[in-house]
Amino acid sequence: xxxxxxxxxxxxxxxxxxxxxxxxxxxxxxxxxxxxxxxxxxxxxxxxxxxxxxxxxxxxxxxxxxxxxxxxxxxxxxxxxxxxxxxxxxxxxxxxxxxxxxxxxxxxxxxxxxxxxxxxxxxxxxxxxxxxxxxxxxxxxxxxxxxxxxxxxxxxxxxxxxxxxxxxxxxxxxxxxxxxxxxxxxxxxxxxxxxxxxxxxxxxxxxxxxxxxxxxxxxxxxxxxxxxxxxxxxxxxxxxxxxxxxxxxxxxxxxxxxxxxxxxxxxxxxxxxxxxxxxxxxxxxxxxxxxxxxxxxxxxxxxxxxxxxxx
Amino acid sequence: xxxxxxxxxxxxxxxxxxxxxxxxxxxxxxxxxxxxxxxxxxxxxxxxxxxxxxxxxxxxxxxxxxxxxxxxxxxxxxxxxxxxxxxxxxxxxxxxxxxxxxxxxxxxxxxxxxxxxxxxxxxxxxxxxxxxxxxxxxxxxxxxxxxxxxxxxxxxxxxxxxxxxxxxxxxxxxxxxxxxxxxxxxxxxxxxxxxxxxxxxxxxxxxxxxxxxxxxxxxxxxxxxxxxxxxxxxxxxxxxxxxxxxxxxxxxxxxxxxxxxxxxxxxxxxxxxxxxxxxxxxxxxxxxxxxxxxxxxxxxxxxxxxxxxxx
Numbered sequence: 001x002x003x004x005x006x007x008x009x010x011x012x013x014x015x016x017x018x019x020x021x022x023x024x025x026x027x028x029x030x031x032x033x034x035x036x037x038x039x040x041x042x043x044x045x046x047x048x049x050x051x052x053x054x055x056x057x058x059x060x061x062x063x064x065x066x067x068x069x070x071x072x073x074x075x076x077x078x079x080x081x082x083x084x085x086x087x088x089x090x091x092x093x094x095x096x097x098x099x100x101x102x103x104x105x106x107x108x109x110x111x112x113x114x115x116x117x118x119x120x121x122x123x124x125x126x127x128x129x130x131x132x133x134x135x136x137x138x139x140x141x142x143x144x145x146x147x148x149x150x151x152x153x154x155x156x157x158x159x160x161x162x163x164x165x166x167x168x169x170x171x172x173x174x175x176x177x178x179x180x181x182x183x184x185x186x187x188x189x190x191x192x193x194x195x196x197x198x199x200x201x202x203x204x205x206x207x208x209x210x211x212x213x214x215x216x217x218x219x220x221x222x223x224x225x226x227x228x229x230x231x232x233x234x235x236x237x238x239x240x241x242x243x244x245x246x247x248x249x250x251x252x253x254x255x256x257x258x259x260x261x262x263x264x265x266x267x268x269x270x271x272x273x274x275x276x277x278x279x280x281x282x283x284x285x286x287x288x289x290x291x292x293x294x295x296x297x298x299x300x301x302x303x304x305x306x307x308x309x310x311x
Numbered sequence: 312x313x314x315x316x317x318x319x320x321x322x323x324x325x326x327x328x329x330x331x332x333x334x335x336x337x338x339x340x341x342x343x344x345x346x347x348x349x350x351x352x353x354x355x356x357x358x359x360x361x362x363x364x365x366x367x368x369x370x371x372x373x374x375x376x377x378x379x380x381x382x383x384x385x386x387x388x389x390x391x392x393x394x395x396x397x398x399x400x401x402x403x404x405x406x407x408x409x410x411x412x413x414x415x416x417x418x419x420x421x422x423x424x425x426x427x428x429x430x431x432x433x434x435x436x437x438x439x440x441x442x443x444x445x446x447x448x449x450x451x452x453x454x455x456x457x458x459x460x461x462x463x464x465x466x467x468x469x470x471x472x473x474x475x476x477x478x479x480x481x482x483x484x485x486x487x488x489x490x491x492x493x494x495x496x497x498x499x500x501x502x503x504x505x506x507x508x509x510x511x512x513x514x515x516x517x518x519x520x521x522x523x524x525x526x527x528x529x530x531x532x533x534x535x536x537x538x539x540x541x542x543x544x545x546x547x548x549x550x551x552x553x554x555x556x557x558x559x560x561x562x563x564x565x566x567x568x569x570x571x572x573x574x575x576x577x578x579x580x581x582x583x584x585x586x587x588x589x590x591x592x593x594x595x596x597x598x599x600x601x602x603x604x605x606x607x608x609x610x611x612x613x614x615x616x617x618x619x620x621x622x
Binding site for chain 1 (some may be wrong): 584
């Protein structure tokens with residue numbers, strides 16, 4: 001039986017694993033990949049990334065450490081988590097079942113897709129799913145944002161501070177009546193295309209334009225970068241029936257990254273914690289591991305306890 | 312008037328400042344130093360630090376960035392914060408008063424001292440105030456921990472997993488009756504010296520022993536490292552009367568690093584958030600800056616809004 005199983009190898013899960021290893025817990029990381037979203041960087045012509053992307057060097061160091069300590073990981077997909085005596089069981093796709101006293105869920109979230117031609121081809125090549133990390137790159141450039149809820153409006157507002165022009169493609173009226181929506185509508189460098197649907201993404205080596213349509217009106221919007229801001233879907237189904245989730249499906253956590261299920265902790269984009277920044281996920285992963293460690297320290301053990309048998 | 316004033320230049324405050332600068336806020340960092348606790352590293356004979364200390368490279372990069380952008384900082388001590396029209400005023404020791412729409416308090420915490428001869432001399436040279444970061448270094452070594460509350464007991468338990476011997480100097484009975492206290496008392500490699508007071512720290516280039524005394528009994532305890540775990544005092548007096556604090560004086564924050572005072576945010580060791588790790592403070596600083604940014608985005612502005620006037 002493991003002390004701790006961590007599910008998911010993005011920034012939060014990697015950090016939790018490294019912290020747990022340093023606490024000398026008997027730990028297993030189960031993940032489909034190492035690095036998570038840091039493996040996907042927006043590629044743009046003529047842009048230096050080191051200016052805006054933080055935390056990658058930390059993630060890379062942790063990836064190296066875990067690749068070196070290969071006993072500590074299984075590359076597989078988790079299919080089911082169930083309560084088991086003394087903890088939980090975790091079944092993976094290949095059929096194996098692992099037992100642990102505590103779990104950290106760090107399975108992340110996926111951005112909702114447009115599902116139009118050209119999207120896959122230009123994904124991270126001029127088209128991406130979060131303006132928040134990249135906005136500083138677009139001084140005096142043309143950008144397009146797709147979406148009509150708070151996330152899209154905030155991205156458009158942030159880009160409007162620096163970009164030459166922001167075209168907001170709002171498929172419905174959405175939250176355009178909010179204070180922020182009104183400011184966007186009144187702004188001199190924002191064009192709001194309400195009721196338009198995205199038809200396709202065009203480009204060469206990089207995405208260069210969006211084709212949008214409203215009834216009979218079809219337009220092509222040129223942009224140096226296109227941000228699809230339709231929201232995130234948390235990959236939280238593995239804790240269905242075990243831990244509480246909010247209305248958007250994110251796992252609810254407290255200040256110590258505990259879920260409503262004793263022994264199950266969560267960190268990063270799968271939770272209802274704030275913001276999707278890599279450095280924030282790293283901090284959340286560290287908190288989850290230390291919180292699980294304290295939980296394990298409080299678990300009953302046989303006495304007397306000898307050196308090296310503190311778990 | 313600034314958009315945002317950040318008080319404190321440790322990991323949380325530095326990160327908040329860099330994030331705020333990247334959001335193109337009109338920002339000012341007021342601090343006595345840059346780097347905070349990362350300037351204090353435990354020095355030990357024959358030990359490689361890169362194995363255990365995380366986040367320093369991120370902090371160093373942020374220090375460099377802020378040193379370069381010298382318009383963004385004032386090296387001074389904050390004496391008083393008061394409500395002012397549209398935000399708060401911040402008065403520093405040299406007498407100047409700065410105004411801002413929002414504040415991030417990242418003033419950290421100080422470890423309680425022993426106040427005995429030798430303490431200052433050997434501080435961070437074999438003697439330090441948090442085992443949690445350094446425990447992995449002490450495989451098969453002798454260590455001493457001073458304190459009798461939960462913090463000291465947890466540090467002793469963590470060291471007991473790997474160290475050859477842990478001597479816990481408990482000035483009073485404290486929490487020795489807790490489950491953890493009982494496990495320590497039963498452990499074969501932990502010696503608990505209850506009711507002993509520390510008299511002095513002895514050493515050569517590094518701390519080598521603690522002199523402790525109980526009534527007439529004086530003992531000298533040799534140790535490769537000495538951890539003083541008497542607790543932390545949050546530097547939260549600047550928000551006295553403005554924002555709620557817990558019983559230990561830490562500023563209460565929610566999941567978005569908001570305090571009970573609108574427009575005042577807080578991050579890092581000054582708050583009631585979990586754990587004192589550098590990587591956690593970095594994540595908390597990023598969250599506080601982004602939360603303040605969203606707060607500012609929601610603040611009223613004159614319309615219509617032109618490009619570059621989004622604040």
